[in-house]
Amino acid sequence: MSVLLVSLLLLIPILLLLRRRKSSKRVPPGSLGIPIIGQSLGLLRAMRANTAEKWVIERTKKYGPVSKLSLFGKPTVLLYGQAANKFIFSGGGNTIVNQQTQSIKMILGDRNLLELSGEDHSRVRSALVSFLKPESLKQYVGKMEDEVIRHLDMHWQGKQHVKVLPLMKTLTFNIICSLLFGLERGKQRDQFLDSFQLMIEGMWSVPINMPFTRYNRSLRASARIQTMLKEIVHKKKMELKQKVASDRQDLISCLLGMVDEDDKQVMTEKEIIHNIMLVMVAGHDTSSVVITFIIRVLANEPAISAAVLQEQEEIAKSKPSGEPLTWEDLSKMKYTWRVAMETLRMFPPIFGGFRKAATDIEYDGYLIPKGWQIFWVTAMTHMENSIFPDPSKFDPSRFENQASIPPYSFIPFGGGARMCPGYEFARVETLVAIHYLVTRFTWKLCSDNFFSRDPMPVPSQGLLVHIWRRKLS
Known part of the structure; x- marks a missing residue:
């Protein structure tokens, strides 16, 4: 009896070891690299x-379309391809939750919104959409x-470069500052910038909070x-209470x-501040x-x-002088927006995004362990020949019939329930800016076509151009 008991006791750790080895084989191939740093510096370079x-x-x-690595201090699984995009935006259910890198979160x-899931995500997203939807x-x-007009008068008019x-x-x-905060021009806006x-x-950035690091400077800012x-927020709250503001x-x-049906504020002050910061970043960096x-x-x-100029001049000539642009x-x-969409396909502002496995996930024959970071890359399906023939050619006609584009293959604004709530805001901002740029100016490049990512695309010399004033033909 004692021999049998000893044998069982010896067998248990062996079985556990074998089970662990079996499980570890199911984790995607790849290497986690150096602790904390992992492959972060390689990707950033x-x-x-x-x-x-x-x-x-x-x-x-x-390694294939699914691999493991370490990014920005966390074990990560890289997913690649149209099926991965669909899984991220629709198929993940409650198994995938929002979570950005430690640097973005802090x-x-x-x-x-990028950190929230479930009911909190739906509540905050609905609140943001109420302002950012087309009707508003x-x-x-x-x-x-x-x-836009004030900007061109101040920074473009009379300039050569x-x-x-x-x-x-x-x-x-x-x-x-004007639309989202109601913050007037002046010292406070300049300090904000x-x-x-x-x-x-x-x-x-690698989340090492030490003096003189990028991360530390960003945290302090x-x-x-x-x-x-x-x-x-406190000032506006007082103005609303006193009914001197809308x-x-x-x-x-x-x-x-x-407020909700119980007359309770839908979002906390902390949520308002954090989501205003998110909208600031999204509206500033991506649109620019x-x-x-x-x-x-x-x-x-x-x-x-x-073709863009012709479309915009026809709109300008159809309006009495000085009459503002309208929603109509x-x-x-339409053609100008197709140009914008093709620009987003070839030069997406967002290279990739992050999520977190809320539980152990089976994907494509591999195990994504609970708590691991999931990294998906936006641009890769945009340049697949099977989806967009001759992908290196700039061709706005690809977007004449968007229904012909396979689902989850063009995702600059995300997809499904995770669709960017600022999509319409970005569209309006882009079209208004391009209308006045092309009808007032013409230009040629003074710099090469190179650009880097930091993390968004940055053209060499900030895209230096020689400009001329254009007269409406």
């Missing part, structure tokens, strides 16, 4: 050298137009911005004015990059530039 797509392709050739706050945005076209990307970032920041630019530099936003005048006022790359495309593609005018800019 590839992005800055504009070879990130090649970096991903080499991994998939070596900089933007843990109650922003119609009344803000004129306000956006005023910011301009750096497009820095100027587009200035424009989108001013639009955000300085801290904001420092904050976004460390969004994708984030703290300053949150303090400024808290002051703005809850539709800007995004902060809108969110403060939203898209507009910059459309300008780059129009300089490189004369036939496409002529934007709906006529």
